[in-house]
Amino acid sequence: MATKKKVDKKEEVKVEEPKGFDINKFETTSFKERTAEVEVPDLAQFFPEGEKPIWIVKGLTANELALTNEAVAANKNIEGIVAAITSELKSDKMKAVTDILGISAGDRVPQDSVKRFSMLVYGSVKPKCPQNIAVKLADAHPITFITLTNKIAQLTGEGKLGE
Numbered sequence: 001m002a003t004k005k006k007v008d009k010k011e012e013v014k015v016e017e018p019k020g021f022d023i024n025k026f027e028t029t030s031f032k033e034r035t036a037e038v039e040v041p042d043l044a045q046f047f048p049e050g051e052k053p054i055w056i057v058k059g060l061t062a063n064e065l066a067l068t069n070e071a072v073a074a075n076k077n078i079e080g081i082v083a084a085i086t087s088e089l090k091s092d093k094m095k096a097v098t099d100i101l102g103i104s105a106g107d108r109v110p111q112d113s114v115k116r117f118s119m120l121v122y123g124s125v126k127p128k129c130p131q132n133i134a135v136k137l138a139d140a141h142p143i144t145f146i147t148l149t150n151k152i153a154q155l156t157g158e159g160k161l162g163e
């Protein structure tokens with residue numbers, strides 16, 4: 001909305017007032033996923049011969065980001081449960097409990113790793129990446145793993161593309 005600003009007694013100048021967020025425009029805009037092709041030359045042996053080693057990733061939605069945060073919280077809870085269960089047990093019973101759970105008492109997965117596993121699971125477009133592959137990729141090719149999850153974080157921060 002324009003207002004008139006008095007400059008002097010003879011002349012009036014129109015000044016544009018800043019406009020706020022256009023809710024109607026936002027509501028009628030269609031959004032599509034923001035994706036990126038990431039070259040993964042270290043994984044070339046796992047692509048068909050002659051095909052460029054490209055991993056396509058996307059930004060995460062708020063729900064996917066929340067699920068990623070829940071995975072981190074669950075990891076913290078598991079660590080606490082194992083510590084509580086095993087703190088009162090003798091070593092032979094502690095080993096039996098951890099064997100049943102499929103973990104070692106000393107096993108610890110860093111929170112950042114858990115977050116990135118989940119990000120890669122939700123943020124991989126092609127190929128799809130289940131949890132076990134994300135874990136194996138992190139172990140076998142850690143820099144490629146970090147590169148992919150950093151790109152997912154960047155795309156998430158940029159948001160979806162408005163059309």
